[in-house]
Amino acid sequence: MREELIHTAALAGLVVEDLVYEPLDPGEYTAELVGTSAAAYYKPGGIFAFADIAPGAYALRLSGGDFLTQSLGVSLPAPSPLLSINGDNDLIVIVKNLNGGNNSITFDPVVIAAGIRAGAPVLADGFSTTLAAALDPGSVTQAKLAAVGTLAPGTVVRIVRDPSIRLKYSPYFDFATPVTQIAGQVTASGSGGRPIGEAQVRLVSTAGNPVALTDVAGAAVATVAAGGQTVILGTARDVTTFTNGAGDYRFYFNLDQPSGSTVVEASAPGFATQQQNVTASPRARTRADFQLVKA
DSSP states (O other): OOOOOOOOEEEEEEEEETTTOOBOOTTSOEEEETTSOOOOEEETTTEEEEEEEOSEEEEEEEEETTEEEEEEEEEESOSSSSBOOTTTTEEEEEOOEEETTTTEEEEEEEEESSOBOTTOEEEETTEEEEBSSOBOSEEEEEEEBSOOTTOOTTOEEEEESOSOEEEOBOTTOOOSSOOEEEEEEEEESSTTOOBOTTOEEEEEEETTEEOEEEEETTEEEEEEEETTEEEEEEEHHHHEEEOOTTSEEEEEESSSOSOEEEEEEEEOTTBOOEEEEEEEOTTSEEEOOEEEOBO
């Protein structure tokens, strides 16, 4: 009798919400391995897990009433115990000054809703260390590191809270406090104007300054020049989005940027790419609708 060994794998992740990076509790979201009958297990604190999954390639779908549905390709067995997206649960800052004597960096003030533990990874291009002292909630302007190494003024630094997957809010979520928003609908040109789902919409520039993406230790960090300084807008996921089935999309930022003349671009397979210039207002909602012409 031939003995067969059946190898299985597990998949787990930590899911946080956007803006304040709080873990989502069971019932606030669902995790699904598309095309399988595998059931997810959930724990308080944003953890989901699948057990006894056959090795192979899968599509992981994360969704929830307040959030955009997000799909990720995963391969099992996974190289890491927790599935995550680089940059999704980070405090991202630009070094303003550094003090090699006490291994500290300073940066423009940023408000964090939850503290960041000592020992958290600190990453930059070609550099890694850890946070030597915890960052308390509130406005922070400096961080003490285990080492400053090759860091210099102008370096973009990621302080990693936890390896996580961040769910962004849907176009219909009502924010409790004002955020800067650009929203609209993408439809096909012509009578009826059917909505175009899965159209890509991206921020191109603001106030004449292009939105730039820079690789920082594996995360695509989005920046723009504004008022004589460089502003962190987030990651690529914050400046590029996709329409839902109704053709609706939205960008939002807990910042006063983008502000002024802002260029937004929409594209979809089979249609000509279109750009639109709108005047964005800080902490307000600006509308940019597109009617795409077939290519």
